[in-house]
Amino acid sequence: RDGLTDDRSAGLFRDMGEHVTRSCCLGWDFSTQRIPRVKVVAIDAELNVFYEDSVHFDRDLPEFGTQGGVHVHKDRLTVTSPVLMWIQALDIILEKMKASGFDFSQVFALSGAGQQHGSIYWKTGASLALTALSPDLPLHQQLKTCFSISDCPVWMDSSTTAQCRQLEAAVGGAQSLSCLTGSRAYERFTGNQIAKIYQQNPEAYSRTERISLVSSFAASLFLGSYSPIDYSDGSGMNLLQIQDKVWSQTCLGACAPHLEEKLGVPVPSCSVVGAISSYYVQRYGFPPGCKVVAFTGDNPASLAGMRLEEGDIAVSLGTSDTLFLWLQEPTPALEGHIFCNPVDPQHYMALLCFKNGSLMREKIRNECASCSWSEFSKALQSTEMGNGGNLGFYFDVMDITPEIIGRHRFNAENHEVPAFPRDVEIRALIEGQFMAKRIHAEGLGYRVMPKTKILATGGASHNRDILQVLADVFGAPVYVIDTANSACVGSAYRAFHGGKDVPFTEVVKLAPNPRLAATPSPGASQVYEALLPRYAKLEQRVLFRTQRPLE
Ligand SMILES: Nc1ncnc2c1ncn2[C@@H]1O[C@H](COP(=O)(O)OP(=O)(O)O)[C@@H](O)[C@H]1O
Numbered sequence: 001r002d003g004l005t006d007d008r009s010a011g012l013f014r015d016m017g018e019h020v021t022r023s024c025c026l027g028w029d030f031s032t033q034r035i036p037r038v039k040v041v042a043i044d045a046e047l048n049v050f051y052e053d054s055v056h057f058d059r060d061l062p063e064f065g066t067q068g069g070v071h072v073h074k075d076r077l078t079v080t081s082p083v084l085m086w087i088q089a090l091d092i093i094l095e096k097m098k099a100s101g102f103d104f105s106q107v108f109a110l111s112g113a114g115q116q117h118g119s120i121y122w123k124t125g126a127s128l129a130l131t132a133l134s135p136d137l138p139l140h141q142q143l144k145t146c147f148s149i150s151d152c153p154v155w156m157d158s159s160t161t162a163q164c165r166q167l168e169a170a171v172g173g174a175q176s177l178s179c180l181t182g183s184r185a186y187e188r189f190t191g192n193q194i195a196k197i198y199q200q201n202p203e204a205y206s207r208t209e210r211i212s213l214v215s216s217f218a219a220s221l222f223l224g225s226y227s228p229i230d231y232s233d234g235s236g237m238n239l240l241q242i243q244d245k246v247w248s249q250t251c252l253g254a255c256a257p258h259l260e261e262k263l264g265v266p267v268p269s270c271s272v273v274g275a276i277s278s279y280y281v282q283r284y285g286f287p288p289g290c291k292v293v294a295f296t297g298d299n300p301a302s303l304a305g306m307r308l309e310e311g312d313i314a315v316s317l318g319t320s321d322t323l324f325l326w327l328q329e330p331t332p333a334l335e336g337h338i339f340c341n342p343v344d345p346q347h348y349m350a351l352l353c354f355k356n357g358s359l360m361r362e363k364i365r366n367e368c369a370s371c372s373w374s375e376f377s378k379a380l381q382s383t384e385m386g387n388g389g390n391l392g393f394y395f396d397v398m399d400i401t402p403e404i405i406g407r408h409r410f411n412a413e414n415h416e417v418p419a420f421p422r423d424v425e426i427r428a429l430i431e432g433q434f435m436a437k438r439i440h441a442e443g444l445g446y447r448v449m450p451k452t453k454i455l456a457t458g459g460a461s462h463n464r465d466i467l468q469v470l471a472d473v474f475g476a477p478v479y480v481i482d483t484a485n486s487a488c489v490g491s492a493y494r495a496f497h498g499g500k501d502v503p504f505t506e507v508v509k510l511a512p513n514p515r516l517a518a519t520p521s522p523g524a525s526q527v528y529e530a531l532l533p534r535y536a537k538l539e540q541r542v543l544f545r546t547q548r549p550l551e
């Protein structure tokens, strides 16, 4: 496994005895991925994870009173995290590493990931405090007065609908904003969060000398000066022109005044942003030349951790389903997010979320397969690819991609039917879910290539028969990987790669390979080449019919 095994196994060397002399890189993660905590892994030159540790926000720092690492406010829309909690978590984890005998002198580079979209507001004068850190005191004691906002907006916040509409209006509509910045306006995206702070708390905004993302904030703690925002995480702000890699003046102007100087100049994600602050050299024994490679968002870091390459696609089959795509020529749309690629500055990545994932599969399993995954599998085995032309749409909750609710079934003549036999229902669900993924990925510019790999993760990736349908619909082999901690491991890989003039794939070629789980069945491409356009057309029909009235 390349993940933190579980909550309580933290702080461990994987193989006692050998660690003392290993030259290594550190990967940090300040996200809420799976468990809300700050995490670290150390990897050696062979890319083996030999140390891992974490600090759990709610359990280890109860004084901040968070649940899941956040405060949900009375309006149920505003969601924030205390900035000092993140800093104190870093203090604790560094002390734990020191106490366990971790040899910091062997760390030649580090990088990290942050939950995307969250923003940190450094008060005027904070840069002086950052550069003058005393090695005798923990960070949180020295930085406690450095922030103009103490509880920071995070990605779960959805309180900025008014600001989203203002931003879209300023650039000529949602599609124009998406073409420019990779996404239409989203409440959690940082530009809209900054606009809200400026509108509701102008004093705090004017007392702010620098605004960081969670990723660049964490990098700043290691640098002892402000770290620039990297292109990839910067793409989650509704502010960065993803093609030109510069801030959009129109978007900045629509959000708040003097924003460009508060954000600093964005940099390529593989940049070395500086050497570690002398604070860490003196307090923990890091080498003075230890490189800090730009931190990025947790999803971009996961893409690096999964070692996605051009043409590859990662499919997470969890409670909801998520797709990570590697894109060469993005076509931004009203759905999904396009980010600059974190490991190849010429390319892009995309994120698509499908809400009706495993919960929908579980419901159909309970209704049609006596609550048993093995019965469910038997139904997939006993039905043919293409399901005799029967197609289904299953969305018990309003989905994000596409915005459809309800169950809709069509026979081979495109006539709507009220029900399918049980086995047909199961295959219609799984084929439909994967055809939708392929269609929506292609809508963002994705193309299946001869070398395409599909990397499957999440609960349903344990089911071979589900993965077989995935391989057939995409016409590409499916591999399974453990991504329990892909953002952290990806950050350590990125630390290795940062500043080197070689492709990322070259640097990570020693990393463990994913396991092959399914290859396309003979004849699959003919079957699905015919079905995919039909599914897309029917989806439009259902969408048109179920679309909510415009507000
Ligand atoms: N053998 C299986 N076949 C299909 N789905 C499965 C199987 N085992 C578990 N799952 C599904 O995996 C889901 C959990 O996925 P997981 O990735 O662990 O969740 P999360 O998205 O919450 O991290 C469960 O809802 C369950 O329906």
Ligand SMILES: O=C(CO)[C@@H](O)[C@H](O)COP(=O)(O)O
Binding pocket: 031, 032, 033, 034, 114, 115, 116, 117, 155, 188, 236, 297, 298, 299, 337, 351
């Ligand atoms: O909002 C998004 C992506 O757009 C989230 O994925 C955040 O990046 C943080 O989520 P975790 O993965 O850390 O829970």
